[in-house]
Amino acid sequence: MQGHHPVSGGPAKGPQIPPVSYLKWYIPRLKEMRAHNLSFSGLQFPWDLDSIEDVWKDHRGPGIDDREMVSEMYGVPCENVHLCHGATQAINIAISAASRGGKVAVEMPSYGPLSQSARVLGLETIIVRRKPTDAAWIIDREEWSSILSQVDLLMICPQLNPVGWSYTEEDREWIIETCRKNDVRIISDEVYAAADKNWKPMFREGDNCITLSSLTKVHGLGVIRYGWIIASRDIITNAENTFHNMAGMMSSPVIRIAEHVRDRLHEPVELIEHYREMNLPVLQDTLNRVGIKWNPPPYGVFGAFRVPGIDTMQMIDTIGKQHGLLAVPGCMFDSGLDDWLRVGWSIDPESFAEAASVLETVLRTALDIP
Numbered sequence: 001m002q003g004h005h006p007v008s009g010g011p012a013k014g015p016q017i018p019p020v021s022y023l024k025w026y027i028p029r030l031k032e033m034r035a036h037n038l039s040f041s042g043l044q045f046p047w048d049l050d051s052i053e054d055v056w057k058d059h060r061g062p063g064i065d066d067r068e069m070v071s072e073m074y075g076v077p078c079e080n081v082h083l084c085h086g087a088t089q090a091i092n093i094a095i096s097a098a099s100r101g102g103k104v105a106v107e108m109p110s111y112g113p114l115s116q117s118a119r120v121l122g123l124e125t126i127i128v129r130r131k132p133t134d135a136a137w138i139i140d141r142e143e144w145s146s147i148l149s150q151v152d153l154l155m156i157c158p159q160l161n162p163v164g165w166s167y168t169e170e171d172r173e174w175i176i177e178t179c180r181k182n183d184v185r186i187i188s189d190e191v192y193a194a195a196d197k198n199w200k201p202m203f204r205e206g207d208n209c210i211t212l213s214s215l216t217k218v219h220g221l222g223v224i225r226y227g228w229i230i231a232s233r234d235i236i237t238n239a240e241n242t243f244h245n246m247a248g249m250m251s252s253p254v255i256r257i258a259e260h261v262r263d264r265l266h267e268p269v270e271l272i273e274h275y276r277e278m279n280l281p282v283l284q285d286t287l288n289r290v291g292i293k294w295n296p297p298p299y300g301v302f303g304a305f306r307v308p309g310i311d312t313m314q315m316i317d318t319i320g321k322q323h324g325l326l327a328v329p330g331c332m333f334d335s336g337l338d339d340w341l342r343v344g345w346s347i348d349p350e351s352f353a354e355a356a357s358v359l360e361t362v363l364r365t366a367l368d369i370p
């Protein structure tokens, strides 16, 4: 049987289009509303938006530029910004806008759409991997060098899903330099980056670098589907043409809701810091008690660790389910991660402490620790 992780290959149409197995597995389990949910990769922020007058009405008018909010967020002119519906759509639009028809290097492990969408758009993909260490995962420069000489586009997610760690400073510099030399454009999915105060968005590294993101993860507003792309003016022009062809226009309720929360976007970022302070020590103690050594990433709301020898998908579907626990198995992100488990700490400390205690029970049962 094929695994659950994203797959690379040639252009894919109709029945060859690969599933996003992660979503197929995850959505039904999320709908079960298990009592102890450690599956979230984004902040669960208690937004209370009251009602927004005329939310459904056309938001456009003289002098209004929808892109101002993102333009201010990054300190870039509106002409370098394109809005769309969530980061997933941004991935597709950015590929269409930046591709010159060549092969695409896709980083693994990954969120399926990041590594698979190029195939749906008629391009061939080749995998480059980040490899486990007990801190920031690292790249194999020989492998990346060889592949970056064969492609014209590279898809990355710096704050790597499922582990949450970004590149080492040296790897980041090396990737930027090597892509520049090989005339490779970089599409950088930075949905988790706003949780890292020191993050320098990739688009600042040159006209070949594109940043995309959304309000989904750090701001806890995935349901409104607000995303964006930041790139050179030429690439943004292509993005606009793509968007007009594939999506038409932005939804007015989406823009109106985003404008409504605009002055409060710092609140979720602050809450992440609070949750880290409260929840991370609890998780580390829990893992220590079952003999799992783990370094949390220095930012963000999720991380992943090995549960040696345990098929974590089976564990979550059997023992986890019995105890009402949901967390995400590593097999959803790449081959070779079957005994990894992704755990999020983006929920209130009381619920988190209860869930961590249930996680301990599940791990003890799986590992046969009395």
Ligand SMILES: Cc1ncc(COP(=O)(O)O)c(C=O)c1O
Pocket: 041, 085, 086, 087, 088, 089, 111, 114, 157, 161, 189, 191, 213, 214, 215, 216, 222, 226, 227
């Ligand atoms: C790397 C990455 N990009 C994008 C998304 C989805 O973002 P959006 O909801 O804005 O489409 C996810 C969700 O898991 C993700 O992990």
